[in-house]
Amino acid sequence: MITIQEVTKRTGITVRTMRYYDQIDLLPPAGKTEGGHRLYGEKEIKTLQEIQFLKTLGFSLQEIKEMLSEEGHNWFVGLKKQLGYISKEKKRLEEIEHTLNGLLNEMVFKGNIDIANIQKLIQLNQNNLDKREVFLSQTFDEKEMTLLDQLPNLNSADPDTLEWIALMAQLKKHMPKGAASLEIQRIVKRMHEKEKEMFGDNEEFAEKVWEIRKSPQKSESAGFYPIDSETLEFIEEAYEMYLNKEQQTLNG
Incomplete structure (x- = not known):
């Protein structure tokens, strides 16, 4: 004793x-x-x-x-019950982690936090997963569905997503200079390079994504982060200028 x-x-x-x-x-x-x-x-x-x-x-x-x-x-039952609790808690913490990443990336992208957008994304992820999957499966083929996983996700902290966010933040910063400005064209050039790195020459897939992106209703159905129409139109204009210049260079 x-x-x-x-x-x-x-x-x-x-x-x-x-x-x-x-x-x-x-x-x-x-x-x-x-x-x-x-x-x-x-x-x-x-x-x-x-x-x-x-x-x-x-x-x-x-x-x-x-x-x-x-x-x-019955230790087996007790431990299994606790494992279930831990799994739920892990999922809850992962959701919090994704939300925090989203808030941080929102600040980098826009310079502030739009709580309404974040809440909308959370609601979409939580309540409309089945509808989202149906919409995406009807729009993309099996091969393209695998490419969707490579798209930037605002609630992620992977290097590709962070670079896309940084590029978008720089683009919005320099928008007042115009689509033809040196700064904007450099940003668009890097965006185009990243598209090639991620999707190769699959221009049909990129075009599908862009068409969805330009439609607020389709973007919501796909669970994409909302981008205002002014910015989307500016990107399209800048891209067209960049691609025309590239084509002229190739034609000599």
């Missing part, structure tokens, strides 16, 4: 915690000294280790108490 202080030295559990476990009848001591000091045996030490292990798995003290007190407790 060892004292509560010795338990603390062996396990790192504080005296206060040990007293609390006794108070809630989670881990009563094996006995007490004549002076009233708590004493613990190997059985209690083992139970304490079980308590700490179950805590790391996310079980509450009340749940642990019930698990340890029940004779023939």
Whole structure:
């Protein structure tokens, strides 16, 4: 038998915690000294280790108490239930992570946060996944559906998405200079290069995406981040200038 202080030295559990476990009848001591000091045996030490292990798995003290007190407790069911809880919590945290990425990228893209747009995207992702899949599957073939995964996602922090956001932010910054300006044409050139890197010569796919992008209704159905019509028209104008210049260069 060892004292509560010795338990603390062996396990790192504080005296206060040990007293609390006794108070809630989670881990009563094996006995007490004549002076009233708590004493613990190997059985209690083992139970304490079980308590700490179950805590790391996310079980509450009340749940642990019930698990340890029940004779023939079905550990499989208990652990499976906790795994289900952890899976749900993981999904919830991932959704929060995506939303935070979206807010940060929104600030880079527009210089501020449009909560309405973010909420709209969250609602689309949560409530209209089935409709979105139907719309996309009706618009794109099987090969093109795989290319969709490469499109920039505002709620992602992957390098390609971050570069697209940075390019869009620079484009909006220099829009007052006009579509033919050196700054805009450099940005459009890089956008075109990135399209080639991601989709190769699949111009039909790129055209489908752009047609959807230009339609607010179709963009919403596809779950695309909303971009105002003025910016889209400006991009189209700048692209046309860039591609015409490229064609003239090729023709000599």
